[in-house]
Amino acid sequence: QVQLQESGPGLVKPSQTLSLICSVSGGSITTGGYYWSWIRQHPGKGLEWLGDFYFSDSTSYNPSLNPSLKSRITLSVDTSKNQFSLKLNSVTAADTAVYYCARVGGWYMFDHWGLGTLVTVSS
Amino acid sequence: QSAVTQPRSVSGSPGQSVTISCTRNNTDVGGYDFVSWYQQHPGKAPKLIVYDVTKRPSGVPVRFAGSKSGNTASLTISGLQADDESDYFCCSYTDRYSYVFGGGTKLTVL
Numbered sequence: 001q002v003q004l005q006e007s008g009p010g011l012v013k014p015s016q017t018l019s020l021i022c023s024v025s026g027g028s029i030t031t032g033g034y035y036w037s038w039i040r041q042h043p044g045k046g047l048e049w050l051g052d053f054y055f056s057d058s059t060s061y062n063p064s065l066n067p068s069l070k071s072r073i074t075l076s077v078d079t080s081k082n083q084f085s086l087k088l089n090s091v092t093a094a095d096t097a098v099y100y101c102a103r104v105g106g107w108y109m110f111d112h113w114g115l116g117t118l119v120t121v122s123s
Numbered sequence: 124q125s126a127v128t129q130p131r132s133v134s135g136s137p138g139q140s141v142t143i144s145c146t147r148n149n150t151d152v153g154g155y156d157f158v159s160w161y162q163q164h165p166g167k168a169p170k171l172i173v174y175d176v177t178k179r180p181s182g183v184p185v186r187f188a189g190s191k192s193g194n195t196a197s198l199t200i201s202g203l204q205a206d207d208e209s210d211y212f213c214c215s216y217t218d219r220y221s222y223v224f225g226g227g228t229k230l231t232v233l
Contacts (some may be wrong), residue, residue, distance in 0.1 A: 037222075045226075046126050046225060046226040046227045047161075047169070047212055047214070047227075048224065049214075049221060049222040049223070049224065060220060060221070062221045062222075063220075063221055064221060064223070100168060100169075105171075105174070107157065107174055107175050108155075108157035108159070108174075108175075108216040108222075109157070109174035109175070110159070110161070110171060110214070111171050111174075111180065113168040113170075114168060115167075
């Protein structure tokens with residue numbers, strides 16, 4: 001059974017960089033047919049897909065994100081550790097959210113999720 | 124990008140059926156049969172309950188049924204149980220090679 005787990009600081013100061021890692025167990029991120037995503041949820045709000053990657057291909061970012069957000073996101077992968085990561089620089093209070101990593105199944109759905117990690121941006 | 128439109132809340136009594144709608148346009152919900160639904164209990168991660176509009180992952184009861192007509196997808200939960208009380212989100216693949224989620228619907232079991 002594939003399991004995902006997010007890790008990273010729960011508190012980030014404004015203007016700093018938010019860095020999160022998603023560790024995958026029970027399966028390899030290099031297994032063909034799966035994309036690996038980051039999704040966030042503002043407190044009490046809906047979900048927002050940030051982007052995903054395929055291990056042998058390019059990384060995709062949500063084209064509908066606010067340009068100021070899109071320009072600050074970087075997704076990367078470390079296949080040797082079976083992890084992938086999210087970096088969001090120059091954070092503001094608006095980036096306070098629960099951040100989830102998830103696997104995209106072969107039929108355009110998110111079939112496995114991490115538990116999520118709350119990141120608060122505050123001085 | 125606006126979220127897919129869902130009712131903010133629905134309610135029903137145990138044993139009854141409720142339907143949650145998910146509406147946007149023909150570049151996402153109406154254009155692809157890649158609508159999925161997620162159940163999210165408070166403080167928990169979302170759980171996939173329907174994908175490809177009508178399919179259920181293994182272990183999801185048949186009480187959860189998805190459908191679609193035009194630009195509106197729907198999730199019907201029949202035989203309501205207390206544990207069904209939760210937030211429900213729909214999600215659709217889009218013509219921009221991305222995903223858009225609904226704003227979420229809070230289901231209350233009376």
